[in-house]
Structure formats: C-alpha cells, structure tokens
Amino acid sequence: MVETLKRKAYDDLLAWKSGKTKQALLVTGARQIGKTYLIREFGRAEYDHFIEFNLALDDAARESFAAARNPGDLLLRISIAASEPLVPGSTLIFIDEIQYCPDIITLVKALVDKGEYDYIFSGSLLGVELENVRSYPVGYMSELFMYPMDFEEFCWSMGLAGEAFAMARESLRNEQPVPEYLNERLLGLFHRYLLTGGMPDAVGAFVRDGTIDNVRRIQSDIRRFYNRDITQYAPKDRRLVIQEIYRLIPSELNNSTRRFKVGDVSQVKRYSQIEDEFLWLSRANVALPVYNVEEPRSPLLASRERKLLKLFYSDVGLLTGTYDKQATLGILDGLGAEGRMNYGGVYESVVAQELTAHGFVPYYFTGKKTGELDFLIEDESGRVLALEIKSGSRFRSHAALNKALDMPGYAIDGAYVLAETNVAREGKVLYLPIYMASLLQRPRVV
Known part of the structure; x- marks a missing residue:
C-alpha cells in the first residue's frame, strides 16, 4: 500500500485513544480494506511503544497465548513474545487475526480494567467468527467498523x-x-x-x-x-x-x-x-x-x-x-x-x-x-x-x-x-x- 493513502478512520482511532477510559478497541471490516496497515501506522505514530502480534502468521505466539490460564499468565506470555519492553502508560498492544484465538478476549478484559496498556484487536471475518464479542459488558470494548476507501x-x-x-x-x-x-x-x-x-x-x-x-x-x-x-x-x-x-x-x-x-x-x-x-x-x-x-x-x-x-x-x-x-x-x-x-x-x-x-x-x-x-x-x-x-x-x-x-x-x-x-x-x-x-x-x- 502506498504511503499517501489518508484514511478518515485514523481520526476515529485518535478519538478512541483520547476519549476512552478502560476500553479495548475491536476494529472490524472486510479483508483487504487496510485495517492492519492503519492500526500499525497509528500505533507507531501515537505511542512510544507499539507491540504487534499476527496470530495467523506467528504460530509460537498463537500457541502460547492459547495456553494462558488467567489474565496474569496471558500478560506474562505477551511480555515474553513482545519484541520490545511493555511500558505502562505508553504502550499499545495490537493483536491481529484475533479469530485464531478468540478466548484471549475474555482474559484481556481483566487486563484492560487495570489500565496499564492499550489494546486493539482486529482480524478477518470477525462478524462471522466473533459474534459473541459484542455480548461483553458495555464499557469494556468499543468497536470501529472500517470500510473500503470512500x-x-x-x-x-x-x-x-x-x-x-x-x-x-x-x-x-x-x-x-x-x-x-x-x-x-x-x-x-x-x-x-x-x-x-x-x-x-x-x-x-x-x-x-x-x-x-x-x-x-x-x-x-x-x-x-x-x-x-x-x-x-x-x-x-x-x-x-x-x-x-x-x-x-x-x-x-x-x-x-x-x-x-x-x-x-x-x-x-x-x-x-x-x-x-x-x-x-x-x-x-x-x-x-x-x-x-x-x-x-x-x-x-x-x-x-x-x-x-x-x-x-x-x-x-x-x-x-x-x-x-x-x-x-x-x-x-x-x-x-x-x-x-x-x-x-x-x-x-x-x-x-x-x-x-x-x-x-x-x-x-x-x-x-x-x-x-x-x-x-x-x-x-x-x-x-x-x-x-x-x-x-x-x-x-x-x-x-x-x-x-x-x-x-x-x-x-x-x-x-x-x-x-x-x-x-x-x-x-x-x-x-x-x-x-x-x-x-x-x-x-x-
């Protein structure tokens, strides 16, 4: 994707970052509409530390996260798999292709409540694979639906x-x-x-x-x-x-x-x-x-x-x-x-x-x-x-x-x-x- 493609959804990501209290963000939409690219651009520009995992490509991370028994265990596994240190208050953790390990979302709820790190989830066919995500308590997770470029x-x-x-x-x-x-x-x-x-x-x-x-x-x-x-x-x-x-x-x-x-x-x-x-x-x-x-x-x-x-x-x-x-x-x-x-x-x-x-x-x-x-x-x-x-x-x-x-x-x-x-x-x-x-x-x- 060329570097010049400006997206309106970037402003939505900024609004989430500035307006949230203790909320993760679920970015949904069709495949190939630029979700991963935009989140990556946002994370690198707006946070001092940006951690990204692609559960479709990273077999080790996917298997490790799936084995987590509780929120603390998951955070430990994230910190081990991360390419750089997790710094409270200045780190965005982006988990892409979340449909490969949907149980993570249940565990991350408790981590979001602690407020130490920001979390964004995304992936393909989330409307099919993660319908139950929308049943989580109001206030825990916002949803941003992305579309092709208008x-x-x-x-x-x-x-x-x-x-x-x-x-x-x-x-x-x-x-x-x-x-x-x-x-x-x-x-x-x-x-x-x-x-x-x-x-x-x-x-x-x-x-x-x-x-x-x-x-x-x-x-x-x-x-x-x-x-x-x-x-x-x-x-x-x-x-x-x-x-x-x-x-x-x-x-x-x-x-x-x-x-x-x-x-x-x-x-x-x-x-x-x-x-x-x-x-x-x-x-x-x-x-x-x-x-x-x-x-x-x-x-x-x-x-x-x-x-x-x-x-x-x-x-x-x-x-x-x-x-x-x-x-x-x-x-x-x-x-x-x-x-x-x-x-x-x-x-x-x-x-x-x-x-x-x-x-x-x-x-x-x-x-x-x-x-x-x-x-x-x-x-x-x-x-x-x-x-x-x-x-x-x-x-x-x-x-x-x-x-x-x-x-x-x-x-x-x-x-x-x-x-x-x-x-x-x-x-x-x-x-x-x-x-x-x-x-x-x-x-x-x-």
Missing part, C-alpha cells in the same frame, strides 16, 4: 485539495450549483473511482501506475481471497451455495430491478432455504444487502421485508472488475446508459457503498401504485429521504418518485435524484451530481 478518500489519494470537498459541501448545503470546473473535475474522478473502487491496494496501484491492469489483477485476487474464505470459514453444508450467491451478484445487478432473484440459485425456490447464506455474506462484510420495505415511513426497519433484497459487493471496484475491460470504457466517459452496456447496477452499487460507510442503513421500496424507489434512508432526525439513482442522460424522468411524493399516507421528507448533472432544485426534487452520495452522512460514533 470517494473523498480516493480524491485525497489523487491529490485533490480538501478545499474542493468543502466547496461541494457548501453547494449542497445552499442548494446551489458546484462551480463547473470543480463539478467536471469531481465527476471525472468519480468515474475513475467506479473502476478502481476503494480497496487500498487497488487505489495505490492506480495512483502509482495510472493504468487499470494492475488494479484489475488486485481486484481479482481479492475476490479469490473472499471465495477462499468461504471455503475455509463457512459451514461445510452451505459453502457451495454461498459461493454461488457471491458469484451471481454481478449478473443479478444487471437486471432491470437489481433485485436478487432467489430462483437463480441452483435448486432453490424460496428465500427461506438460503436466508442463512445471505446473512453469512453480510456478516463476513463481503456483500451489502439492501432490503425492501413495505412502506416509505419511519422507522424503516419496522416494515423491512427480509425475503426481498438487492445484494451488492462491498466495493464497487470488485463489481466493475468482473466486467470485460472494453465494456468499462463507457464508465470512464460517464456515458451511463448510452455506453455499450447499462451501468445502473454500478451506480446503485457505489451509492449503497457510500451510504453504508457513512452510517446509513439503506432500503428500497416497491409499490404497486408507484413503482420502485432505488433507496430510502433515514437521517439522524428520523426524516425519510428517497434517492433515485440515474446513470443516463434522462435523469429528469422519474415517474415512481413523483408518484411516491404525491401518494397520500406516504411519509417521504425529502427527495434526491443523483445523476451526471449539477445541483438544481425543481419543486420537491433536489438534483445532485452522482458523487454527492459521498456527502450524505450521519454523525460517526466510535
């Missing part, structure tokens, strides 16, 4: 000054057009982001080379890693179905509704047959489910329908990397539906990724009298916002959104159309450039 972080890596996003935020706040030179620059970067995605190694390769071949190789490797994880960690009787669902995601997003058709999975007729398989992919953080709601009314969770969903890859670059390279030329030029293929699924995928990374739980809605709304979200005040995502030039055609806004009994508080355009309001609808999905955000909490 569009703003990608822009930082491409050398865009922070003032550019400040100007874009001001335009959104005042509902005024972004200066045209900046709007064109951000749209151009956004099209590149659709191709690279937010996996740090892929972004680093693009920053270094300016070409797509190494990016696509890295994306292919990551998809292969995810398939290997399914083989290694998923229950044996469910692995083949989970792998099939994961492989089907690109083709399912290419259909007109983007909805995942359960019947496309071999020998499956009902959602109930494979609900656990969808949950596994979600908990492994390699896929983002977006569920249907029965009505656009707060709270959206109350009317969620689990059997109807859209399923996205956790990173848009992993999706576009599955396409034939020549077919992605239209993405680079922002052609949307006018290119060699319809990129509606790509645009919805990146919006789902941005919304999720920024604290929202996105849903979608389909009504017999209205049609389909691409996304529904709730802001921190509980207001329901409808988002229509348009990849082509006919973005002012949105009959379903118009009907939903006029439908008696619906409770939609705001409506956005995100497209290849600039900021403009027409009645109840606010048109936004597609990259402004990255500016919609709920307050971050660590």
